[in-house]
Amino acid sequence: MTNPVSLRHETSSDADAVAQVVGAAFGPDEPTVPDLVHALRPFSHFGGGPAIDAPLALVAEFDGELVGHVLLTVAHVDAWESMVPVLVLSPLAVRPDRQNDGIGTALVAGALELAATVGAPAVFLEGSPKYYGARGFVAAEPLGFRRPSLRIPAPAFQVAVLAGYQPWMTGTLVYPAPFWDLDCVGLRDRALVERIEAAG
Ligand SMILES: CC(C)(COP(=O)(O)OP(=O)(O)OC[C@H]1O[C@@H](n2cnc3c(N)ncnc32)[C@H](O)[C@@H]1OP(=O)(O)O)[C@@H](O)C(=O)NCCC(=O)NCCS
Numbered sequence: 001m002t003n004p005v006s007l008r009h010e011t012s013s014d015a016d017a018v019a020q021v022v023g024a025a026f027g028p029d030e031p032t033v034p035d036l037v038h039a040l041r042p043f044s045h046f047g048g049g050p051a052i053d054a055p056l057a058l059v060a061e062f063d064g065e066l067v068g069h070v071l072l073t074v075a076h077v078d079a080w081e082s083m084v085p086v087l088v089l090s091p092l093a094v095r096p097d098r099q100n101d102g103i104g105t106a107l108v109a110g111a112l113e114l115a116a117t118v119g120a121p122a123v124f125l126e127g128s129p130k131y132y133g134a135r136g137f138v139a140a141e142p143l144g145f146r147r148p149s150l151r152i153p154a155p156a157f158q159v160a161v162l163a164g165y166q167p168w169m170t171g172t173l174v175y176p177a178p179f180w181d182l183d184c185v186g187l188r189d190r191a192l193v194e195r196i197e198a199a200g
Contacts, residue, residue, distance in 0.1 A: 003020035006104055013041050025093035026108040032182050038054045043073040046087060046118040047080035056087065056118065058110045060094070060103045064094065067098040070107040074116060075124065079144065079171040087115050088142065088175065089125040090184075112160055120139045121164035124173055126186065129155045136160045144170030148179075151186030153196035 010018065019034040025117040026033040042115045060068030070092045077084040089111050094103045115123045124140060125132060140159035141147070155171075179185050187193050 003065070005060050005062045005101075006108065007058050007060050007106060007170055008058050009054040010071075011054075014059055014066060016062045018057075018069045021066055021069055021095050022091060022125055025099075026091070026096055026124055032184060033093075036178060036182050036184050037069075037071055037091065039182060040071060040073045040090075040176070043176045043178070044071060046072075046074055046085065046115075046120055056111075056114055058114065060107055062098060062103075068103040068107050072111055072120075072123065075148075077122070077169055077171050077174055079169050081185060083144050083174075084121065084169045084171075086122045086124060086169075087120045088173075088174070088179075089123050090179075092125075092127075092183050096149060101177040104131075108132070112162070112163075115160075116162045119164050119165070121162055121169055122182045123157055123160045123162070126152050126156050129158065132158050139197065140173075145188075146172040148173050148175045149186045151188065151193060153187070154184040155196060160171055 013118065018037060022037055041055060044057055046056060056072035058070050059066050059163045071085045072089055074085055075088045077086050086098060092104055092107060112123060125137065136159045137158040139155060140157045141154055145159060175185060
């Protein structure tokens with residue numbers, strides 16, 4: 001049986017549907033995430049390798065409806081030799097009624113493929129080590145990367161290194177401005193960060 005979910009590049013006409021899916025996925029506890037997507041879009045073109053004529057964003061469609069979305073934006077690793085352009089995967093969203101059906105997994109795989117296609121050396125994210133660890137990511141700090149903020153629990157700071165990665169490309173990950181402007185970095189609950197770090 002063919003999988004009824006398909007992935008494609010986001011286009012400019014998807015913006016409203018994407019905002020709805022992202023808003024529904026993150027819910028009222030995280031109301032700024034749709035605004036984050038909007039603010040990050042100008043950063044979703046990677047210039048380091050072969051150019052593609054589309055933003056680094058994928059949508060998932062099911063039955064003609066947009067049900068999932070993932071965005072990659074350009075950040076930098078502040079290495080000793082130079083600033084290294086890399087990508088950040090954030091946010092990842094699947095409409096609640098379509099969750100737990102492999103759509104998030106497909107979007108992560110598609111995003112990593114896209115990142116490799118444009119020649120990015122690495123993709124970073126903040127998220128569950130259990131979820132992303134099973135989908136190509138590893139803890140970033142043991143590879144020499146530093147978190148953009150100590151408010152990101154160390155186990156949540158993850159990376160997938162790609163073919164263009166070289167061992168000298170280590171240092172602090174520097175997020176683009178919208179993450180800071182919208183206060184979307186890490187957690188604001190120090191006790192929670194400490195509990196997550198203690199649990200590993
Ligand atoms: C997280 C999310 C993108 C996963 O997408 P999905 O299509 O439901 O996931 P898949 O069907 O590919 O994978 C299902 C697995 O993810 C797990 N999972 C679902 N949501 C999760 C979460 N928030 N944290 C950790 N694991 C999660 C399920 O338990 C299931 O685990 P299993 O494979 O061990 O059975 C989706 O649940 C979502 O949009 N959540 C709200 C927004 C969010 O939290 N985004 C991620 C921010 S980093």
